[in-house]
Amino acid sequence: MAGNRRKNTRSKEKESEWQERVVQIRRVTKVVKGGKKLSFRAIVVVGNERGQVGVGVGKAGDVIGAVKKGVADGKKHLVDVPLTRSYSLPQQATGFGGGAKVFMRPAAPGTGVIAGGAVRTVLELAGVRNVLAKQLGSNNPLNNARAAADALASLRTLAEVAEERGIPVEKLYA
Structure with a gap:
Protein backbone atom coordinates (compact mmCIF):
# COMPACT_ATOMS: atom_id res chain seq x y z
CA MET A 1 0.00 0.00 0.00
CA ALA A 2 2.86 2.39 0.78
CA GLY A 3 4.32 1.68 -2.67
CA ASN A 4 1.13 2.92 -4.36
CA ARG A 5 1.25 6.16 -2.40
CA ARG A 6 4.81 6.80 -3.54
CA LYS A 7 3.88 6.26 -7.19
CA ASN A 8 0.97 8.68 -6.87
CA THR A 9 3.17 11.40 -5.36
CA ARG A 10 5.79 10.92 -8.09
CA SER A 11 3.24 11.33 -10.86
CA LYS A 12 1.91 14.48 -9.13
CA GLU A 13 5.48 15.83 -8.86
CA LYS A 14 6.03 15.30 -12.60
CA GLU A 15 2.79 17.12 -13.41
CA SER A 16 3.45 19.91 -10.92
CA GLU A 17 6.89 20.72 -12.39
CA TRP A 18 4.96 22.89 -14.86
CA GLN A 19 3.66 26.18 -13.55
CA GLU A 20 0.68 27.87 -15.15
CA ARG A 21 -0.20 31.54 -14.96
CA VAL A 22 -3.31 33.08 -16.43
CA VAL A 23 -2.43 36.36 -18.16
CA GLN A 24 -5.95 37.34 -19.19
CA ILE A 25 -9.50 36.02 -19.13
CA ARG A 26 -11.85 37.74 -21.52
CA ARG A 27 -15.58 37.33 -22.11
CA VAL A 28 -16.21 37.06 -25.84
CA THR A 29 -19.46 36.83 -27.78
CA LYS A 30 -20.38 35.42 -31.15
CA VAL A 31 -23.54 36.54 -32.90
CA VAL A 32 -25.54 33.50 -34.00
CA LYS A 33 -29.02 33.01 -35.44
CA GLY A 34 -30.75 32.89 -32.03
CA GLY A 35 -28.86 35.83 -30.51
CA LYS A 36 -25.43 36.05 -28.90
CA LYS A 37 -23.35 33.08 -27.77
CA LEU A 38 -21.16 33.90 -24.76
CA SER A 39 -17.79 32.17 -24.19
CA PHE A 40 -14.50 32.84 -22.40
CA ARG A 41 -10.99 33.21 -23.80
CA ALA A 42 -8.02 32.53 -21.50
CA ILE A 43 -4.41 33.42 -22.27
CA VAL A 44 -2.16 31.08 -20.25
CA VAL A 45 1.63 30.92 -19.92
CA VAL A 46 3.11 27.53 -19.00
CA GLY A 47 6.73 27.08 -17.87
CA ASN A 48 9.05 25.00 -15.71
CA GLU A 49 11.41 27.85 -14.64
CA ARG A 50 14.30 25.81 -16.09
CA GLY A 51 14.39 27.06 -19.65
CA GLN A 52 11.08 25.95 -21.15
CA VAL A 53 8.03 28.15 -21.65
CA GLY A 54 4.92 28.21 -23.82
CA VAL A 55 2.02 30.56 -24.51
CA GLY A 56 -1.43 29.08 -25.02
CA VAL A 57 -4.96 30.27 -25.72
CA GLY A 58 -8.13 28.43 -24.79
CA LYS A 59 -11.78 29.19 -25.50
CA ALA A 60 -14.72 27.51 -23.78
CA GLY A 61 -18.16 28.15 -22.38
CA ASP A 62 -16.77 28.34 -18.84
CA VAL A 63 -13.59 29.85 -17.39
CA ILE A 64 -12.16 26.58 -16.01
CA GLY A 65 -12.53 24.83 -19.38
CA ALA A 66 -10.88 27.76 -21.17
CA VAL A 67 -7.91 27.70 -18.76
CA LYS A 68 -7.49 23.92 -19.20
CA LYS A 69 -7.50 24.30 -22.99
CA GLY A 70 -5.02 27.18 -22.69
CA VAL A 71 -2.63 25.03 -20.61
CA ALA A 72 -2.84 22.20 -23.16
CA ASP A 73 -2.17 24.67 -26.00
CA GLY A 74 0.77 26.20 -24.08
CA LYS A 75 2.37 22.77 -23.64
CA LYS A 76 2.08 22.21 -27.41
CA HIS A 77 3.93 25.47 -28.15
CA LEU A 78 6.94 25.10 -25.83
CA VAL A 79 10.12 27.08 -26.50
CA ASP A 80 13.59 26.13 -25.18
Whole structure:
Protein backbone atom coordinates (compact mmCIF):
# COMPACT_ATOMS: atom_id res chain seq x y z
CA MET A 1 0.00 0.00 0.00
CA ALA A 2 2.86 2.39 0.78
CA GLY A 3 4.32 1.68 -2.67
CA ASN A 4 1.13 2.92 -4.36
CA ARG A 5 1.25 6.16 -2.40
CA ARG A 6 4.81 6.80 -3.54
CA LYS A 7 3.88 6.26 -7.19
CA ASN A 8 0.97 8.68 -6.87
CA THR A 9 3.17 11.40 -5.36
CA ARG A 10 5.79 10.92 -8.09
CA SER A 11 3.24 11.33 -10.86
CA LYS A 12 1.91 14.48 -9.13
CA GLU A 13 5.48 15.83 -8.86
CA LYS A 14 6.03 15.30 -12.60
CA GLU A 15 2.79 17.12 -13.41
CA SER A 16 3.45 19.91 -10.92
CA GLU A 17 6.89 20.72 -12.39
CA TRP A 18 4.96 22.89 -14.86
CA GLN A 19 3.66 26.18 -13.55
CA GLU A 20 0.68 27.87 -15.15
CA ARG A 21 -0.20 31.54 -14.96
CA VAL A 22 -3.31 33.08 -16.43
CA VAL A 23 -2.43 36.36 -18.16
CA GLN A 24 -5.95 37.34 -19.19
CA ILE A 25 -9.50 36.02 -19.13
CA ARG A 26 -11.85 37.74 -21.52
CA ARG A 27 -15.58 37.33 -22.11
CA VAL A 28 -16.21 37.06 -25.84
CA THR A 29 -19.46 36.83 -27.78
CA LYS A 30 -20.38 35.42 -31.15
CA VAL A 31 -23.54 36.54 -32.90
CA VAL A 32 -25.54 33.50 -34.00
CA LYS A 33 -29.02 33.01 -35.44
CA GLY A 34 -30.75 32.89 -32.03
CA GLY A 35 -28.86 35.83 -30.51
CA LYS A 36 -25.43 36.05 -28.90
CA LYS A 37 -23.35 33.08 -27.77
CA LEU A 38 -21.16 33.90 -24.76
CA SER A 39 -17.79 32.17 -24.19
CA PHE A 40 -14.50 32.84 -22.40
CA ARG A 41 -10.99 33.21 -23.80
CA ALA A 42 -8.02 32.53 -21.50
CA ILE A 43 -4.41 33.42 -22.27
CA VAL A 44 -2.16 31.08 -20.25
CA VAL A 45 1.63 30.92 -19.92
CA VAL A 46 3.11 27.53 -19.00
CA GLY A 47 6.73 27.08 -17.87
CA ASN A 48 9.05 25.00 -15.71
CA GLU A 49 11.41 27.85 -14.64
CA ARG A 50 14.30 25.81 -16.09
CA GLY A 51 14.39 27.06 -19.65
CA GLN A 52 11.08 25.95 -21.15
CA VAL A 53 8.03 28.15 -21.65
CA GLY A 54 4.92 28.21 -23.82
CA VAL A 55 2.02 30.56 -24.51
CA GLY A 56 -1.43 29.08 -25.02
CA VAL A 57 -4.96 30.27 -25.72
CA GLY A 58 -8.13 28.43 -24.79
CA LYS A 59 -11.78 29.19 -25.50
CA ALA A 60 -14.72 27.51 -23.78
CA GLY A 61 -18.16 28.15 -22.38
CA ASP A 62 -16.77 28.34 -18.84
CA VAL A 63 -13.59 29.85 -17.39
CA ILE A 64 -12.16 26.58 -16.01
CA GLY A 65 -12.53 24.83 -19.38
CA ALA A 66 -10.88 27.76 -21.17
CA VAL A 67 -7.91 27.70 -18.76
CA LYS A 68 -7.49 23.92 -19.20
CA LYS A 69 -7.50 24.30 -22.99
CA GLY A 70 -5.02 27.18 -22.69
CA VAL A 71 -2.63 25.03 -20.61
CA ALA A 72 -2.84 22.20 -23.16
CA ASP A 73 -2.17 24.67 -26.00
CA GLY A 74 0.77 26.20 -24.08
CA LYS A 75 2.37 22.77 -23.64
CA LYS A 76 2.08 22.21 -27.41
CA HIS A 77 3.93 25.47 -28.15
CA LEU A 78 6.94 25.10 -25.83
CA VAL A 79 10.12 27.08 -26.50
CA ASP A 80 13.59 26.13 -25.18
CA VAL A 81 15.42 29.09 -23.66
CA PRO A 82 19.22 29.02 -23.26
CA LEU A 83 20.10 30.55 -19.88
CA THR A 84 23.49 31.79 -18.66
CA ARG A 85 24.97 30.96 -15.23
CA SER A 86 23.47 34.18 -13.85
CA TYR A 87 19.99 33.16 -15.13
CA SER A 88 20.09 35.82 -17.83
CA LEU A 89 19.96 35.76 -21.64
CA PRO A 90 23.06 34.99 -23.76
CA GLN A 91 22.50 38.07 -25.99
CA GLN A 92 19.89 40.69 -26.78
CA ALA A 93 16.85 39.60 -28.75
CA THR A 94 13.81 41.09 -30.47
CA GLY A 95 10.57 39.23 -31.05
CA PHE A 96 7.44 40.00 -33.05
CA GLY A 97 3.86 38.86 -32.55
CA GLY A 98 1.05 40.57 -34.45
CA GLY A 99 1.46 44.31 -33.94
CA ALA A 100 3.65 43.82 -30.87
CA LYS A 101 7.42 44.04 -30.73
CA VAL A 102 9.39 42.99 -27.64
CA PHE A 103 13.04 43.93 -27.05
CA MET A 104 15.12 42.03 -24.44
CA ARG A 105 18.62 42.64 -23.10
CA PRO A 106 20.69 40.54 -20.69
CA ALA A 107 21.30 42.16 -17.30
CA ALA A 108 23.85 41.87 -14.50
CA PRO A 109 23.16 39.49 -11.58
CA GLY A 110 20.85 41.07 -9.02
CA THR A 111 18.97 43.21 -11.53
CA GLY A 112 15.78 41.15 -11.51
CA VAL A 113 13.12 40.95 -14.19
CA ILE A 114 12.46 44.45 -15.46
CA ALA A 115 9.52 43.92 -17.79
CA GLY A 116 5.83 44.63 -17.86
CA GLY A 117 2.60 42.73 -18.32
CA ALA A 118 2.57 39.45 -20.21
CA VAL A 119 6.30 39.70 -21.07
CA ARG A 120 7.17 39.59 -17.36
CA THR A 121 5.08 36.44 -16.87
CA VAL A 122 6.72 34.70 -19.85
CA LEU A 123 10.25 35.57 -18.62
CA GLU A 124 9.58 34.50 -15.03
CA LEU A 125 8.14 31.13 -16.06
CA ALA A 126 11.07 30.59 -18.45
CA GLY A 127 13.44 30.86 -15.47
CA VAL A 128 15.06 34.16 -16.48
CA ARG A 129 15.94 36.17 -13.36
CA ASN A 130 18.06 39.06 -14.71
CA VAL A 131 16.77 40.80 -17.81
CA LEU A 132 15.66 44.15 -19.20
CA ALA A 133 12.67 44.00 -21.54
CA LYS A 134 10.54 46.57 -23.33
CA GLN A 135 7.20 46.24 -25.09
CA LEU A 136 7.00 48.32 -28.26
CA GLY A 137 3.96 48.87 -30.46
CA SER A 138 0.84 47.05 -29.29
CA ASN A 139 -0.06 46.50 -25.64
CA ASN A 140 -2.27 43.50 -26.43
CA PRO A 141 -1.34 40.79 -23.85
CA LEU A 142 -1.63 37.88 -26.30
CA ASN A 143 0.55 39.49 -28.98
CA ASN A 144 3.11 40.62 -26.38
CA ALA A 145 3.31 37.14 -24.85
CA ARG A 146 3.77 35.60 -28.31
CA ALA A 147 6.41 38.22 -29.19
CA ALA A 148 8.29 37.41 -25.96
CA ALA A 149 8.19 33.68 -26.79
CA ASP A 150 9.42 34.50 -30.33
CA ALA A 151 12.34 36.51 -28.91
CA LEU A 152 13.28 33.70 -26.52
CA ALA A 153 13.09 31.14 -29.35
CA SER A 154 15.57 33.18 -31.43
CA LEU A 155 18.31 33.01 -28.74
CA ARG A 156 21.40 30.84 -29.33
CA THR A 157 24.22 29.74 -27.05
CA LEU A 158 27.89 30.37 -27.83
CA ALA A 159 28.37 26.66 -28.50
CA GLU A 160 25.59 26.68 -31.12
CA VAL A 161 27.05 29.74 -32.86
CA ALA A 162 30.55 28.19 -32.88
CA GLU A 163 29.18 24.93 -34.30
CA GLU A 164 27.34 26.80 -37.08
CA ARG A 165 30.51 28.67 -38.04
CA GLY A 166 32.66 25.54 -37.73
CA ILE A 167 35.15 27.07 -35.27
CA PRO A 168 36.02 26.26 -31.66
CA VAL A 169 34.19 28.18 -28.89
CA GLU A 170 37.48 29.72 -27.68
CA LYS A 171 37.84 31.63 -30.97
CA LEU A 172 34.54 33.43 -30.37
CA TYR A 173 35.97 35.11 -27.27
CA ALA A 174 39.09 36.41 -29.07
